Amino acid sequence: MTAALQQKPRASAPDRTILLVLFFIVTSAFLLVSHNGDLLGQMGPVGTALKNPIVEALMVSLFLANILFAYLWKAAPWARALVSVGSLLFVLPAAGREDTSLLDLSIQIMIFAALALGLNIVVGLAGLLDLGYVAFFAVGAYTWGIVGSPRFAEILKYFGENPGGTNSGTLAIGLVLTAVTAASMLYISRLTARTAPTAATTWSFRLASVGVVAGVILTVRALLVLLAPQADGLANGLNAGFFWLFLALSIFAAAAVGVLIGLPVLKLKGDYLAIITLGLGEVIRVLANNLDLYSAGSQGITPIKSASVPWFDAAAGALGFAPDQYYLLFLYALVLVMIGLILTVNVRLDRSRIGRAWIAIRDDEVAAQAMGVPLMQTKLIAFATGASFAGVMGMIFAAKQQFISPESFVLNQSIAILSMVILGGMGSFPGVILGAAVVTLLNLRILPGLGEATANISWIPQQANPGQLQRLIFGAILVAMMLLRPEGLLPNRRRQLELHHDDNQEDESAQGNAGALGTASGDVYSAGYAPAKEDDKAGGSR
């Protein structure tokens, strides 16, 4: 019933082709003008007004709304294609040529969109609340940050001076150990997929996972020692050509960390999972802060290389970009391709067997298990997939910033990503991207703009400057969305239909998930307490 109502207005929406194209032209013109320094200079007071960071943020938001409208409005396919392709491939880079910070902002928005898409798999699809998601981002960032910067030479030097009995034999041992233990882990998990796990399989699996970690450490250590004589030639880090290798590696590294973290913690449910991931995220941050040899501690690693692609640089030069913008334009293109890939992977996964398994787990873990969904494996895949997106984006982030420090990987960042997912709508890909754009704009443009605008007002002291209100905004997003519109701004259609289909049956839900530790029964949330406007969006229970 509700379903039909929800569908109707979309089907009979008026055709807005002309409006869409007009909107595109107007906002593009504004964006191009407001980011052209020369033009603004000639425009006098209007130019100054357009330069105001808040006005600028408004321009950028309106411009980005183009893409949203191209997705939402009913319009001719050519118009939609024109608007989305034109915005992303022509207008944004063109405006970015005049104002490099715009390129930077666009990359940042897309990085966060990818992160939000990754977290969306974990929280939105599989219903696992992960508060340490930024740790995977950090893994990706440090993977390239360490080898693509002068830090690498210093690590090599250290290992050259302290080989600690490591030689090529250690390398062989490390490789063999890694291979054998990884193979036995696979074998055991295959075995236990068919038969019930016994104490022997459980413990040998744990032993094997410790073996893998030891093997990887031995291998890496041996490699570092063996490479040590080359330290002088690597004073600026590895050759930029390795960027592509490490792009692949960062995906695997983050996914591997995801699995390693996931293996012990994913048997916990609900709030315990949330708090344990929060703890692990902090552990990784504190390690980054304290392992001075690898991460340079709180002072951070800099400068980090980006890939160098000669033909791309030549093309960028021909288009009138300045040499110091080449790498940003390159990363812009790369991140566009990446987000396209990630979105495709997401959509394909969502419609696949594994995607349905995630949703089954989110809705009711016990029922899913009874239907033959392997719980642990499915959750691990969710964790690893989400982590791999974060890993690759972490690497791009490191290359874009050319500088990383533990400051970029604090808990607040995880919560920012969570608020993007929740603002847009858990489980909804366009929603999550919208959430990422809104929160990033707020965070990087509007709040700093407000801060700048109020910096000289005497009755607002520095300590109360509204430019620092990120926490308030993230918090308000989380609370307001949960209380008022838990399905998010752009809800996932299937989910919304599910939600409004059987209001009366919702309250069974809580029973499935309550009492994560078995110490409490779920009855506390049982029937009769469910308000009408409740939903199971938040994942987890039903």
Place this chain on the structure above:
Amino acid sequence: MELSTLLPFLANVIVGGLVLGFVYAIIALGYTMVYGVLQLINFAHSEVFVTGAVVGFEVFRVLAPVSMNGYLKLLIALLAAMTISGLLNVIIERLAYRPLRGAPKLVPLITAIGVSLILQDVLRVIEGFQGRFDLTYTLPTGFAAPFCGPESSCVGFGKFLTGIGVSLQLKDVILIVVSLLSLAVLNYIVNRTRMGKAIRAVAQDRVTAGLMGIDGNRMISATFLIGGALGGISGVLFGMKFGTVNAYSGFIPGVTAFTAAVLGGIGSIPGAVLGGLLLGVLEKLIGVSNVFGELLGIKNLAVIDDSYSKLGAFIALVLILIFKPTGLLGKSNVEKV
């Protein structure tokens, strides 16, 4: 290190850890009580606790020029912090958690995280408008003096402590006494009064308690009030102990206290106290691990400095949740309040 210096050193570390542990224990009670009735990790509790610390700071600041007995000032600070934190906790529950009663568990959890973030910035802005960020306590004179210096006449337990080389400040002793008093009062309320009985009933089974004529929502509010008041007390004690707080300083003690609650078995009041004391000592022991490293001849332990001692709580949390999620005193039929 010689044995003659090592023993007093260790005694100092352990007593210092216990003092810290009492603060964690009182904070942990707020988490564990709310978890007992709602099965919700009240993320906002760390900010309720910081609110108490800020109120305490304000009271001591306003009363600083007034010549008044130091203990009276402390009493005013404690009462004010208890009232404000308790009411704040009740308001939070009313506005942010009650409308979501019956929703899936993750929904109020996310709201709780949101409330926590909002409160952090609200506190910062309130103090920021007066041009302050780090709030340094102006304690009454004498509070920072040694409890039992060589010059003062020591008797009883104080003499014993001094005898084994433990040096405590007066404020540490006050902290322990206030904590013990709060525990006694809490124990009385929970176990000896009608309201305590009702709260315990709601924690066991809200629906059945409702059938017996107990107003579940009122008892939940009462729990939040008590938990918030305990948060206020611990805030003032924390501020006294460390001297400086700011709007963001709730996070680490909050997580540590939550860990304490889990370590002791969440929902269990004695468990929370035990967990808090254990974690306090653990934190202090990690902080001096370089001494152990020197003692045992393990050089690498020396790199574990103070920044790792905060990590201790996280690692303990991860290990407990993985290996014994029911905690030390947690049983499946644990008395939950």
